[in-house]
Amino acid sequence: MELRQLRYFMEVAEREHVSDAALHLHIAQSAISRQIANLEAELGVQLFERTGRNVKLTPIGKTFFYHTKVAMKAIDHAKKQVDEYIDPERGSIKIGFPTSLASNLLPNVLAVFKKKYPNISFHLRQGSYSFLIESVKSREIDVAFLGPVPIDDPDIIGDILFSEDLYALVPNDHPMANRKSIYLAELKQDPFVLFPKGYIFEKLAMDGCKQAGFEPHVTSEGEDLDAIKGLVAAGMGITLLPESAFSEVNTTFTSKIAISNPQLCRTVGIITPKHRNLAPSETVFYQFVLNHFRNLD
Structure with missing residues (x-):
């Protein structure tokens, strides 16, 4: 053979x-x-x-x-x-990332890394939460940025880089649009715009509402961040999103409001395979990312 x-x-x-x-x-x-x-x-x-x-x-x-x-x-x-092995500062890395980290975290990290290691190239793959985890396991991608970081998967190593709060996104004509912060329970009568069941952002929002003592009334669904934000801007309801999902604090049509109670957050980090060694260039990138965020802290 x-x-x-x-x-x-x-x-x-x-x-x-x-x-x-x-x-x-x-x-x-x-x-x-x-x-x-x-x-x-x-x-x-x-x-x-x-x-x-x-x-x-x-x-x-x-x-x-x-x-x-x-x-x-x-x-x-x-x-x-x-x-x-001959030159660990040459090679290519397949990196996975979710939509919520595409506009801020990923470009910032890669820009700094490329200045230090110009001969290492990237192949970038955007995907859903479950897709990124399975792709790291199956060798389709080498490492992935993810939030929240899985902590109980036997085939994945998850390193937390930082935590971020969840915010409410409401239409600008909402009665609480000008508030700096709110109790989440104050929104229990509002219609919600969420991702479909099975999406990690849907789970984050549902878990947050349950912590606040209510189950949200979901009237609209969208399968990507732009769709969710667009539905909120159109006045179809409100939503909950992590901070990195916002490219701007406020827009012409929506307002981002801090949630003071309960305090909702998600972890963001990098995942690598547990049962195989990273290639030299992948190890260089992985260590760089860990050190980069330690220095930021």
């Missing part, structure tokens, strides 16, 4: 088309077909079945594909470790 065979196999499995795989790999279709035939002969099983002009994985082919992906990620990571 050769690495070349496995890479050909993965390309065909992902594209479900031999010709498309050959075109992407810049090799002859016959070469791919021959190598996959050799692989099937060595394994003693059929990995693909034809469906018209396309091919699909057989049940055992799907099992082999899953384990091959895991193995190839490990091999690629090992090669990266060797390449960067």
Whole structure:
């Protein structure tokens, strides 16, 4: 079994088309077909079945594909470790981040880091809370910024960089729009605009309202920060968001108000895999981030 065979196999499995795989790999279709035939002969099983002009994985082919992906990620990571051993200040890092940290934390950290380590490059991937955690586990990304920081996942190391308060965002014509701070319970009669169930911001808001002794009346939902803010600006309701989710303190249509009781906050940090070592460039970045926020403190 050769690495070349496995890479050909993965390309065909992902594209479900031999010709498309050959075109992407810049090799002859016959070469791919021959190598996959050799692989099937060595394994003693059929990995693909034809469906018209396309091919699909057989049940055992799907099992082999899953384990091959895991193995190839490990091999690629090992090669990266060797390449960067010679010069840890060269390399590339796959960094994940949520929308709420995209406008402030991430650009500030990366700008300072690039001045010190100009030869390390980044591949950035935005994603949801659960996506970022699973992507670190599966090697799709190397490290991720996240909030709140998971503390009970057996496969993740979470380092808290700072904590931030949650604020109420209300339309400018709201009776409390000019208040500097409020008790959250004062908003219990208001309609709420939240993310759908399953989103981390929905959970933060629901938990906060429960601490204040009520369950919010959710009348509208949005799946991203701009949608949530837009619905609040349109007067559809109010919402709760962490400080880093605000690019401005107040806008023409909304006001941000501090919550004095209960005190609601979330942790923000960086997550790394627990069961594999970071590559040298990833370690340089990880240590830089920890030191950067220690110095800020």
